[in-house]
Amino acid sequence: MRTRKPFRAATLAERHRKGQAMAAVFLGATVFAVLSLLILLASVIDQTAGYVLVEYGTSEADVFPPGEDGSVPPIGSLSSPELIAVLSDNLGPRRLKALELESPLEERSRGDLADLVLAEVLEPEIVRTWTLFESLSSRSDILAWSAANVPDGALMFRFWLSPDFLSRSQSSDALFAGVRSAIIGSLMTIVLTVLIAFPLGLGAAIYLEEYSRDNAVNRFIKTNIYNLSGVPSIIYGMLGLGIFVRFLGPLTSGAAFGLAGGVAGDAGPGGSAAGGVVDAAVSAIVDGRTVLSASLTLALLILPTIIINAQEAIRAIPRGLRESGYALGATKWQVISGHVLPASMDRILTGTVLAVSRGIGETAPLVLVGASTFLTKDPTGIFSKFTTLPIQIYQWTARPQAEFRNIAAAAIVVLMVLLMSLNATAILLRNKYRSERRG
Amino acid sequence: MYMDINAPGIDAPAIETRAMNFWYGSSQAVYDVDMKIRKNRVTAIIGPSGCGKSTALRTFNRMNDLIPGTRVEGQILFNGDDIYDSSVDPVALRSRIGMVFQKPNPFPKSIRENILWGARINGFEGDPDELVETSLRRVYLWEEVKDKLKKNAFDLSGGQQQRLCIARAIAVGPEILLMDEPTSALDPISSGKIEDLMTEFKERFTIIIVTHNMQQAGRISDETAFFLNGILVEMGPTRDLFFNPRDKRTESYISGRFG
Amino acid sequence: MTRGATLAGRKRPGEALVYGFLLFAAGVSVLTTVGIVVTLGKESFPFFLEVSPWEFLTSGRWQPQIGDFGILPLFTATVLTSLVAMAIAIPAGLASAIYLSEYASAGVRNVLKPALEVLAGVPSVVYGFFALQTVTPALRWVFGIERVDVYNTLSAGLVMGVLILPLISSMCEDALSAVPNSLREGAYALGATKIEVSLKVVMPTAFSGLAAAFIVGLSRAVGETMIVALAAGSGPALTLNPFRAAETMTGHIVRISGGDLSYDSIDYNSLFAIGLVLFAITLTLNVVSNRLVRKYREVY
Numbered sequence: 001m002r003t004r005k006p007f008r009a010a011t012l013a014e015r016h017r018k019g020q021a022m023a024a025v026f027l028g029a030t031v032f033a034v035l036s037l038l039i040l041l042a043s044v045i046d047q048t049a050g051y052v053l054v055e056y057g058t059s060e061a062d063v064f065p066p067g068e069d070g071s072v073p074p075i076g077s078l079s080s081p082e083l084i085a086v087l088s089d090n091l092g093p094r095r096l097k098a099l100e101l102e103s104p105l106e107e108r109s110r111g112d113l114a115d116l117v118l119a120e121v122l123e124p125e126i127v128r129t130w131t132l133f134e135s136l137s138s139r140s141d142i143l144a145w146s147a148a149n150v151p152d153g154a155l156m157f158r159f160w161l162s163p164d165f166l167s168r169s170q171s172s173d174a175l176f177a178g179v180r181s182a183i184i185g186s187l188m189t190i191v192l193t194v195l196i197a198f199p200l201g202l203g204a205a206i207y208l209e210e211y212s213r214d215n216a217v218n219r220f221i222k223t224n225i226y227n228l229s230g231v232p233s234i235i236y237g238m239l240g241l242g243i244f245v246r247f248l249g250p251l252t253s254g255a256a257f258g259l260a261g262g263v264a265g266d267a268g269p270g271g272s273a274a275g276g277v278v279d280a281a282v283s284a285i286v287d288g289r290t291v292l293s294a295s296l297t298l299a300l301l302i303l304p305t306i307i308i309n310a311q312e313a314i315r316a317i318p319r320g321l322r323e324s325g326y327a328l329g330a331t332k333w334q335v336i337s338g339h340v341l342p343a344s345m346d347r348i349l350t351g352t353v354l355a356v357s358r359g360i361g362e363t364a365p366l367v368l369v370g371a372s373t374f375l376t377k378d379p380t381g382i383f384s385k386f387t388t389l390p391i392q393i394y395q396w397t398a399r400p401q402a403e404f405r406n407i408a409a410a411a412i413v414v415l416m417v418l419l420m421s422l423n424a425t426a427i428l429l430r431n432k433y434r435s436e437r438r439g
Numbered sequence: 440m441y442m443d444i445n446a447p448g449i450d451a452p453a454i455e456t457r458a459m460n461f462w463y464g465s466s467q468a469v470y471d472v473d474m475k476i477r478k479n480r481v482t483a484i485i486g487p488s489g490c491g492k493s494t495a496l497r498t499f500n501r502m503n504d505l506i507p508g509t510r511v512e513g514q515i516l517f518n519g520d521d522i523y524d525s526s527v528d529p530v531a532l533r534s535r536i537g538m539v540f541q542k543p544n545p546f547p548k549s550i551r552e553n554i555l556w557g558a559r560i561n562g563f564e565g566d567p568d569e570l571v572e573t574s575l576r577r578v579y580l581w582e583e584v585k586d587k588l589k590k591n592a593f594d595l596s597g598g599q600q601q602r603l604c605i606a607r608a609i610a611v612g613p614e615i616l617l618m619d620e621p622t623s624a625l626d627p628i629s630s631g632k633i634e635d636l637m638t639e640f641k642e643r644f645t646i647i648i649v650t651h652n653m654q655q656a657g658r659i660s661d662e663t664a665f666f667l668n669g670i671l672v673e674m675g676p677t678r679d680l681f682f683n684p685r686d687k688r689t690e691s692y693i694s695g696r697f698g
Numbered sequence: 699m700t701r702g703a704t705l706a707g708r709k710r711p712g713e714a715l716v717y718g719f720l721l722f723a724a725g726v727s728v729l730t731t732v733g734i735v736v737t738l739g740k741e742s743f744p745f746f747l748e749v750s751p752w753e754f755l756t757s758g759r760w761q762p763q764i765g766d767f768g769i770l771p772l773f774t775a776t777v778l779t780s781l782v783a784m785a786i787a788i789p790a791g792l793a794s795a796i797y798l799s800e801y802a803s804a805g806v807r808n809v810l811k812p813a814l815e816v817l818a819g820v821p822s823v824v825y826g827f828f829a830l831q832t833v834t835p836a837l838r839w840v841f842g843i844e845r846v847d848v849y850n851t852l853s854a855g856l857v858m859g860v861l862i863l864p865l866i867s868s869m870c871e872d873a874l875s876a877v878p879n880s881l882r883e884g885a886y887a888l889g890a891t892k893i894e895v896s897l898k899v900v901m902p903t904a905f906s907g908l909a910a911a912f913i914v915g916l917s918r919a920v921g922e923t924m925i926v927a928l929a930a931g932s933g934p935a936l937t938l939n940p941f942r943a944a945e946t947m948t949g950h951i952v953r954i955s956g957g958d959l960s961y962d963s964i965d966y967n968s969l970f971a972i973g974l975v976l977f978a979i980t981l982t983l984n985v986v987s988n989r990l991v992r993k994y995r996e997v998y
Binding site: 015016018019022023025026027028029030032033034036037039040043044047199200201202203204206207208211212220221223224225226227228230231232233234235236237238239241242243246300303304307331332333354357358360361362363364367368373390393394397398405408409412415416419423 | 710713717719720721722724726727728733737738740789791793810814816817823825826827831860864867892894897914917920923927928948952956973977980981983984987988
């Protein structure tokens with residue numbers, strides 16, 4: 001009836017071999033994914049430090065007071081008064097006045113003054129940068145190349161990710177740019193986003209799991225939420241642009257409350273006291289492009305994820321817990337707030353934190369809602385103009401010059417650290433709640 | 440432990456265990472079992488739940504290998520060869536010792552595909568239609584489903600599904616058929632149909648059936664083994680075990696004092 | 699006891715307030731959808747007064763300066779990048795799901811799964827950086843500088859594939875795990891090898907869940923913005939050559955809105971018209987995948 005040999009060793013071995021080959025392929029695919037991650041991280045880190053060859057517009061020897069032995073002192077050794085002297089000697093009166101208006105020279109920190117000297121007097125121009133790997137592996141080649149091609153230049157090893165980088169604000173020069181405004185903008189935006197999205201999301205989840213009956217309306221709401229979670233983030237950006245920025249412009253810009261931007265305090269169109277820097281995209285559009293609009297948009301974006309996650313957390317709580325509460329004569333809300341929520345809060349919080357970290361990384365919707373291309377002042381309140389870390393990364397990455405890749409990479413590291421800490425907090429929170437529950 | 444080792448026909452048992460011990464991780468489930476299963480007979484394994492009978496059954500076709508952390512000691516011989524020897528391939532073993540499970544588990548494929556799948560992966564090269572018809576006839580399912588072989592197996596009733604699973608198992612042509620409480624999820628009529636199969640099947644196969652239903656064991660089996668707390672308490676011809684149990688514990692179980 | 703002797707309940711206005719808030723919260727989601735539909739419709743309406751939907755959907759030229767608004771170049775670029783992304787994400791995602799759910803030991807899973815989750819958590823703008831910085835140069839080195847543009851859809855598509863891979867992997871894993879173990883046991887008992895059980899029994903059974911995962915991945919690829927904005931190109935180009943630069947629908951929206959833009963200009967309205975198409979596509983894909991997910995959940 002059938003053609004089989006006992007313990008058919010031959011075909012059996014084939015089947016096993018095939019199985020092992022496939023298993024190797026499957027493992028390979030997983031490893032491929034992990035490998036991509038490692039290569040990505042490596043290429044980011046590769047850009048965060050390396051040699052920079054700079055050419056000064058004005059050489060240090062020409063403007064620095066010479067040391068006792070006649071040599072040119074490094075900028076790090078000059079004192080504040082010496083730096084101020086250099087500035088006064090070499091800058092035009094109008095420029096000096098403008099700087100004084102922004103912040104009196106006497107009151108500035110030494111580091112600030114040094115930066116000014118560098119930027120305004122020495123006017124360094126980047127000739128070439130090298131990546132970390134190149135810098136470490138072909139050091140002598142780099143030295144030779146620099147000596148041969150730009151003998152007057154200064155070759156320094158630079159960590160693009162440095163405390164200065166974190167404390168400086170935007171600048172069009174890669175050497176002096178920093179992410180301070182972006183970090184503040186990101187944090188402000190995300191805090192406001194959470195304040196809006198978490199109560200709404202949790203509330204909707206409680207409604208759907210505990211209060212709603214199974215009728216067409218509620219089924220529609222559930223399907224709708226699921227669909228919303230799949231809508232691309234850029235569509236939320238368009239929603240934000242159309243409604244929060246434009247339609248609700250008076251509200252979100254603060255004009256309705258008499259706190260509109262474009263007045264002294266925020267960098268409105270050409271309104272900066274420092275002069276010269278105009279927020280290029282502002283001129284044509286009314287200013288609902290504020291932290292508030294951004295947060296509202298992001299809140300709507302992460303809301304479906306928060307709701308779905310909270311729903312699952314609440315659903316996981318067994319009926320028995322609720323029933324024992326009711327049996328004691330508690331109201332529905334008392335049962336929920338006293339029993340169900342505390343029991344599910346760890347999972348709810350973890351999921352919320354994860355949704356939040358997604359929100360922090362969002363770029364496209366914020367571009368649409370009008371993140372500023374250039375801020376001279378840090379955002380100060382919800383009606384301020386804003387920029388965020390991902391926006392900054394986007395802008396820098398899009399520039400062709402190599403040095404902007406460097407600072408983009410540095411900004412990426414800052415962003416990733418922020419995200420990692422957030423996720424770590426989520427895990428810690430979850431563990432804390434878990435152990436509290438176990439008592 | 441009482442076993443009639445000297446009964447006629449006992450030489451060359453289909454399955455023989457010698458000092459079999461079994462652990463799930465660190466907890467032992469089966470202690471020092473010596474048993475001989477005779478060829479072309481129906482052997483029932485009875486005992487209260489948790490006594491280790493299913494565990495013992497599953498060692499015979501090394502299904503327990505699929506559970507991580509399990510360990511076997513002692514010998515389990517199939518036609519004289521130790522099946523836990525390192526040279527033995529469990530995949531090949533299972534094509535010779537088939538199994539039917541408590542809850543019917545047909546594949547979500549057509550009835551025809553269900554029968555052919557196992558045979559094909561084992562290298563079947565004969566006429567598929569013939570195999571399907573023969574297998575279904577053996578379980579008396581052919582007349583009921585011959586016009587709907589392409590229908591999904593899930594459309595069948597529980598009893599029909601279980602018979603399909605039996606047909607699927609025998610299509611591979613095993614020598615031994617292990618049945619793990621095959622009727623406990625079925626209604627009495629379906630159960631009866633499957634019990635009727637056993638008597639016919641033993642001409643072709645050796646049947647080992649685990650059951651918690653004593654009456655069933657009494658009805659269909661030639662020999663019965665009684666397990667209690669992982670120990671083989673008594674084993675012998677069914678009539679003797681039921682009407683003349685040698686061990687007090689067997690007697691208590693049979694008369695319903697526990698289990 | 700100080701409670702009243704009757705069984706009549708106390709008035710609980712607090713409960714009503716709570717209920718009201720919760721209902722409002724649930725309603726916000728409905729308002730969001732309404733908001734999206736209204737905004738897209740309202741802001742694109744003036745566009746369709748000027749440009750016929752037919753021309754919009756079928757013309758192959760997008761040159762606003764001369765009044766040509768055919769979405770085809772943007773659409774084909776979106777399709778191209780999405781297909782490349784799916785070519786990576788589907789096989790690799792499915793394969794890694796099979797590995798993790800059927801083969802990996804607990805120890806291996808504890809390392810690989812979090813790694814995949816990290817992959818999924820990397821913001822897409824970082825992926826865009828990676829595409830520009832590393833992938834495109836690599837492609838140019840492999841295929842030659844003349845053949846591969848500085849901006850190209852292949853690079854963006856590949857990186858998008860890596861971005862979406864974890865999403866598909868985790869959804870496929872869910873689908874595979876949902877297959878009851880009794881089915882696997884039945885197959886093993888017939889003398890099947892592990893690979894035969896995985897590929898010939900478990901996978902076909904989980905099919906609708908797997909298909910749902912693929913469709914969700916596709917939807918994600920269509921809507922992805924930052925990677926293509928950075929790496930695919932910044933000018934509409936009707937081409938099927940993945941080595942050439944081409945702007946996608948999403949990339950176009952982001953580029954235009956990041957520059958000078960006045961309300962009610964045709965450029966402004968055209969963005970919403972594109973958004974409408976984007977929304978329609980992703981919504982359809984998501985609805986289909988939802989149906990499939992529900993189908994496989996019911997079977998078990």
